[in-house]
Every structure is written in structure tokens, then in C-alpha cells.
Amino acid sequence: MTYDCQPLVWYRSATTAGRRVSMSRHNRPPVRIVSESGNNKEGTEMGIEGMRFVITGSAAGIGAATARVAASKGAAVMVSDLASSAEAGERVAADIRAAGGEADFFTCDVTDAEQVEALMAAAAERFGGIDVLHNNAGVHETARAGEDTSLETMPLEVFRWVVDVNAIAPWVCAKAAVPYLKESDYASIINAASTGSQSAYPRNSAYGTSKGGIRLQTQNLAVDLAPYGIRVNCYGPTAIATEMVTRFVQQAEDPEAFEKALVNTSLIPRLGLPSEVGELVCFLASPQASFINGAYILIDGGSLAWRGTVDQIGLE
Numbered sequence: 001m002t003y004d005c006q007p008l009v010w011y012r013s014a015t016t017a018g019r020r021v022s023m024s025r026h027n028r029p030p031v032r033i034v035s036e037s038g039n040n041k042e043g044t045e046m047g048i049e050g051m052r053f054v055i056t057g058s059a060a061g062i063g064a065a066t067a068r069v070a071a072s073k074g075a076a077v078m079v080s081d082l083a084s085s086a087e088a089g090e091r092v093a094a095d096i097r098a099a100g101g102e103a104d105f106f107t108c109d110v111t112d113a114e115q116v117e118a119l120m121a122a123a124a125e126r127f128g129g130i131d132v133l134h135n136n137a138g139v140h141e142t143a144r145a146g147e148d149t150s151l152e153t154m155p156l157e158v159f160r161w162v163v164d165v166n167a168i169a170p171w172v173c174a175k176a177a178v179p180y181l182k183e184s185d186y187a188s189i190i191n192a193a194s195t196g197s198q199s200a201y202p203r204n205s206a207y208g209t210s211k212g213g214i215r216l217q218t219q220n221l222a223v224d225l226a227p228y229g230i231r232v233n234c235y236g237p238t239a240i241a242t243e244m245v246t247r248f249v250q251q252a253e254d255p256e257a258f259e260k261a262l263v264n265t266s267l268i269p270r271l272g273l274p275s276e277v278g279e280l281v282c283f284l285a286s287p288q289a290s291f292i293n294g295a296y297i298l299i300d301g302g303s304l305a306w307r308g309t310v311d312q313i314g315l316e
């Protein structure tokens with residue numbers, strides 16, 4: 001087997017504001033591994049094995065599924081969630097350990113900066129560092145306002161709460177994680193955006209504001225953290241079969257019709273699975289995604305790819 005590297009010149013000479021920047025391994029051009037049979041396997045050096053994840057809001061839903069998927073691929077995972085979800089979070093970590101993986105649980109309300117700092121410190125101490133911050137924790141206005149989520153009826157504090165959890169807290173988490181991420185060779189931050197980051201839905205103004213915001217925050221932090229070799233990406237799921245979506249559906253006047261409507265523009269007409277989102281997060285964290293930065297990646301079954309409904313193409 002021979003190793004054929006691309007020219008080293010561009011990253012050796014990289015500077016920012018006149019300073020030399022030390023580029024971490026993921027910023028280097030991929031090592032081209034040429035096997036004896038002559039097959040090139042560019043970028044297939046390794047997956048996420050040995051990487052250290054912090055996942056917020058991971059006692060349930062997409063966060064818990066991502067913790068399980070990441071651990072099954074050999075990553076160490078700090079599961080974290082609100083104190084009220086600690087039992088479920090401990091269970092996720094215990095399940096991972098029982099399956100031979102590495103995980104722990106740490107209580108953290110992401111809207112509390114002190115708790116967030118304690119989470120990052122605990123993860124770094126437990127695993128010897130942090131490679132991946134997955135800002136997953138999120139809420140929807142229906143959880144506090146029920147059906148009362150129109151502009152005229154929803155209380156201001158509900159709007160502020162949604163923006164706080166979904167858009168301000170990821171920034172707070174990033175701020176607390178950066179000192180540790182700077183020490184990592186494969187550092188990245190992965191934010192939970194939504195199809196609501198680019199498209200409006202009825203009675204969704206707080207969620208839409210927060211998810212539109214996190215999409216642009218991702219791009220801005222990708223710029224600010226590029227000199228440290230920290231990639232920042234986000235992904236936009238459509239309806240995924242979790243607690244949050246179930247609650248959202250139940251709040252509707254006609255839950256059955258609402259659920260059908262949720263998938264009636266999807267080219268894969270079903271709810272997405274939490275583990276499918278987990279696989280995307282793990283890919284974004286991996287060295288295989290080393291050239292993806294500042295991106296917003298849809299995971300929506302094709303629902304925003306067109307302007308039709310499934311009955312038009314016989315997909316019902």
C-alpha cells in the first residue's frame with residue numbers, strides 16, 4: 001500500500017489576519033490511500049471511532065438516537081438533558097454501556113450558561129477532550145402554549161423561550177465548547193436546524209424564527225471558527241417520528257389529517273426516523289466530511305425539492 005498526498009503548499013501557507021494558522025488534520029487535503037490492487041479509497045481513513053461527542057437534549061428523540069448511533073460506531077458520548085429528563089438520559093447512557101459502548105449522562109439545561117460550562121468540563125474530563133458538539137436540544141411553542149401559537153394569542157415569554165433554547169443556547173454551548181474543540185484534530189459543531197429554517201408553516205413563528213436563526217448562526221460561526229479548524233454545519237429535517245412531532249400532531253384540530261398532511265409533499269411519504277438523522281450527524285462529524293463547512297443539509301425525504309403533493313404522482 002502506498003500513500004499519495006496532495007500538495008501541502010496551500011495549508012502550510014494559510015494565514016489569518018497575518019498570523020500563521022495551525023491547521024488541524026481534517027483541514028488537510030485527504031490522504032489518498034492507494035491499495036495494492038490500485039483502488040483509490042480517498043477519505044476512507046477512519047469513521048468516528050474514538051471521537052468524543054457531547055449531545056444536548058439527548059434523553060429522547062433525535063438526540064438519544066444519535067447517541068446510540070454514534071456509540072455503535074465507536075464514539076464516546078456524553079448524553080445530557082434537563083434534570084426532569086435525567087432518568088431517561090441515564091437510561092440512554094446505561095443502554096450504550098450495556099451494548100459495549102462508552103457513555104455517561106450529565107444534567108444540563110442549555111439555557112443556563114453555568115450548567116453548559118459544567119457540561120463541557122465534565123465531558124472533557126471524562127473522555128479526555130471533546131471533538132463534536134451536537135446542539136440538538138430544541139423546543140416548539142406548542143409545548144408551552146398548546147394550540148395558542150398564533151401571533152395574536154401566544155404570550156411573548158413563549159416566543160422568547162423558543163428562541164432561547166433553539167438559537168441562543170447553541171451559541172452558548174459553542175462558546176463553552178470551543179476551548180476544548182480547539183485541542184481536537186477533528187473538531188466540529190453540528191446544529192439542529194429544520195425545514196422550518198427555510199420554509200414557513202402555520203402557527204410556527206417562534207420555531208421558524210429560531211430555526212432560521214440557527215441556520216445563519218451556523219454559517220457565521222463556521223467563518224469565525226475556521227482559523228481553528230473547527231467545522232460548523234447544520235441539517236434540516238422535516239417531520240421525524242419523535243416525541244416532539246407526536247405532541248405537535250396531537251395539538252392539531254384533526255390529528256390524523258394533520259399527520260397525513262405532514263408527509264403529503266414528501267417524495268418518501270413517511271415520517272423520518274430519528275436514527276436516519278443520527279447517521280447524518282455522524283457523517284458530518286467524520287473525517288469523510290472534512291470538506292463540508294458552513295453547510296445546511298436537508299434531510300426531508302425530498303419534500304422541499306418540489307411544489308407538488310404525493311397524490312399527483314401516485315405516491316399516496
Ligand SMILES: NC(=O)c1ccc[n+]([C@@H]2O[C@H](COP(=O)([O-])OP(=O)(O)OC[C@H]3O[C@@H](n4cnc5c(N)ncnc54)[C@H](O)[C@@H]3O)[C@@H](O)[C@H]2O)c1
Pocket residue numbers: 056057058059060061062063080081082085108109110111135136137138139165166192193194195236237238239240241242243244245
Ligand atoms: N422531530 C422533528 O420532526 C424535527 C424536525 C426538525 C428539527 N428538529 C429538531 O431536532 C431537535 C430534536 O428534536 P426531537 O424531535 O428529538 O425533540 P424531542 O422533544 O423528542 O427531544 C428534545 C430533547 O431536548 C430536551 N430539551 C428541551 N429543552 C432543553 C433545555 N433547555 N436544555 C436541555 N435539553 C432540553 C428535551 O428534554 C428532550 O429530551 C430539536 O432541535 C428540533 O427542533 C426536529
